[in-house]
Amino acid sequence: MPAIPSDPNPDSSLALLADGYTFMAKRRRRLGSDIFVTRLMLRKATCIVGDEAAEFFYGGDRFTRQGAMPPTTVRLLQDKGSVQQLDGLAHRHRKLMFMSFMTPGSIQKLVDAMVDQWNSRIPTWESMDEVVLHHEVQEVLCRAVCTWAGIPLSEQSAKKRTREFTTMVDGSGTVFPQTVWGLLLRARNLRWAEGVISKIRSGHPRVPAGSPAHVIAWHRDLDGELLDTKIAAIELVNLLRPTVAVDRFVTFAALALHEHPECREQIVGGDGDALEHFVQEVRRYYPFFPFMGGRAMGEFSWRGHHLPRGSWVILDAYGTNHDPRIWDDPNLFRPERFRHWDGSAFNFIPQGGGDFATGHRCPGEWAAIELMKGAVRQLTTAMEYEVPLQDLSIDLSRMPAIPKSRFVIGNVRQIEHEAA
Numbered sequence: 001m002p003a004i005p006s007d008p009n010p011d012s013s014l015a016l017l018a019d020g021y022t023f024m025a026k027r028r029r030r031l032g033s034d035i036f037v038t039r040l041m042l043r044k045a046t047c048i049v050g051d052e053a054a055e056f057f058y059g060g061d062r063f064t065r066q067g068a069m070p071p072t073t074v075r076l077l078q079d080k081g082s083v084q085q086l087d088g089l090a091h092r093h094r095k096l097m098f099m100s101f102m103t104p105g106s107i108q109k110l111v112d113a114m115v116d117q118w119n120s121r122i123p124t125w126e127s128m129d130e131v132v133l134h135h136e137v138q139e140v141l142c143r144a145v146c147t148w149a150g151i152p153l154s155e156q157s158a159k160k161r162t163r164e165f166t167t168m169v170d171g172s173g174t175v176f177p178q179t180v181w182g183l184l185l186r187a188r189n190l191r192w193a194e195g196v197i198s199k200i201r202s203g204h205p206r207v208p209a210g211s212p213a214h215v216i217a218w219h220r221d222l223d224g225e226l227l228d229t230k231i232a233a234i235e236l237v238n239l240l241r242p243t244v245a246v247d248r249f250v251t252f253a254a255l256a257l258h259e260h261p262e263c264r265e266q267i268v269g270g271d272g273d274a275l276e277h278f279v280q281e282v283r284r285y286y287p288f289f290p291f292m293g294g295r296a297m298g299e300f301s302w303r304g305h306h307l308p309r310g311s312w313v314i315l316d317a318y319g320t321n322h323d324p325r326i327w328d329d330p331n332l333f334r335p336e337r338f339r340h341w342d343g344s345a346f347n348f349i350p351q352g353g354g355d356f357a358t359g360h361r362c363p364g365e366w367a368a369i370e371l372m373k374g375a376v377r378q379l380t381t382a383m384e385y386e387v388p389l390q391d392l393s394i395d396l397s398r399m400p401a402i403p404k405s406r407f408v409i410g411n412v413r414q415i416e417h418e419a420a
């Protein structure tokens with residue numbers, strides 16, 4: 001079998017931190033190959049890209065997530081004992097619990113909760129000279145998802161929880177000091193979540209039966225046992241934290257509306273699919289989740305290259321979403337490209353690919369899409385605002401990325417709609 005082209009650096013961890021989202025693309029160009037081997041944190045890693053690579057990565061039970069990410073990233077994003085760290089039947093059983101929160105009715109309630117929170121903040125934004133949208137939307141989403149999950153937050157707790165969730169996400173792809181800060185706040189956040197689970201289990205009357213927090217607290221694993229309190233807390237956080245992280249997509253959506261005013265017109269003009277295509281293009285075009293890692297559970301070959309059991313394989317999600325063989329002019333923001341998208345589970349993977357129930361594809365994908373649509377409706381029909389001069393550049397070496405200014409708006413005015 002042909003040898004896999006190899007990055008000559010003895011270790012490329014620092015280069016990864018310097019190049020960020022473009023790390024793999026640069027090396028693919030240099031080596032002229034869709035697959036190459038590099039060393040990260042002194043471990044051999046095989047990097048792949050494209051729809052066939054995504055099918056290989058997500059299309060069968062080939063890769064475990066155990067030992068597939070740096071330990072700090074795992075702890076800040078999913079954590080030990082979480083659904084993502086499970087395989088086989090145990091994974092499917094736990095995943096079903098997550099998918100049970102994602103019915104259309106349940107997602108609509110989440111979006112309604114977000115719209116309520118958003119509308120209640122507009123009068124405050126009207127009185128502010130400058131509103132940092134990224135930060136405001138974080139708190140809106142945090143209050144909304146906690147209310148939806150059955151655990152409405154007090155004023156003080158809403159601020160603390162928002163800080164914890166967002167700091168964890170912010171520190172997940174970087175190094176000191178953000179990572180350390182993320183880990184410290186994660187510890188406080190888990191203590192809070194463990195308290196929530198314990199209260200529910202001791203019959204706390206204000207958490208409604210059937211609400212997501214209640215379901216997680218009373219979930220039984222395949223062995224029929226309740227989850228350990230800590231694991232239940234981890235899964236509660238795994239529902240709440242990434243929902244708050246949708247604020248990044250919302251911030252990018254606001255940026256796209258600003259930079260492409262014609263999109264705003266199409267959305268407001270009521271072109272039926274314009275909103276859907278717009279949010280999909282935001283998820284494709286802007287940098288969020290850079291890559292996914294897995295460790296081979298058997299011996300495999302891909303495109304004639306041999307991958308022994310235990311190989312660490314990294315799929316370039318950002319690279320696949322910008323692959324010119326899949327997307328014409330991938331570096332142009334063009335929502336109408338989604339008119340002709342074939343709906344493949346492997347060529348558009350901002351939140352993973354493959355099957356939701358049996359694989360590791362993100363269970364929150366539909367919720368993220370609907371929350372983004374709700375937020376874009378708010379930005380286009382519930383309020384007017386100005387966008388002052390600011391640094392809107394996006395540093396691709398920073399993972400996860402965000403516009404430098406965090407998207408500042410001013411002169412916010414609520415749009416009054418006449419009662420029907």
Ligand code: HEM
Nearest residue numbers: 083084239242243245246289292351352359360362363364
């Ligand atoms: C904010 C936007 C989001 C992004 C960019 C994102 C990204 C991802 C990605 C790429 C994966 C797959 C990782 C892998 O293959 O190992 C994943 C898995 C996961 N996501 Fe999300 N996600 C988002 C929102 C959400 C939401 C709203 C939820 C709430 C339910 C969620 C919960 C999870 C969980 C529990 C997993 C693990 C699934 C499994 O291993 O089977 N995510 N996410």
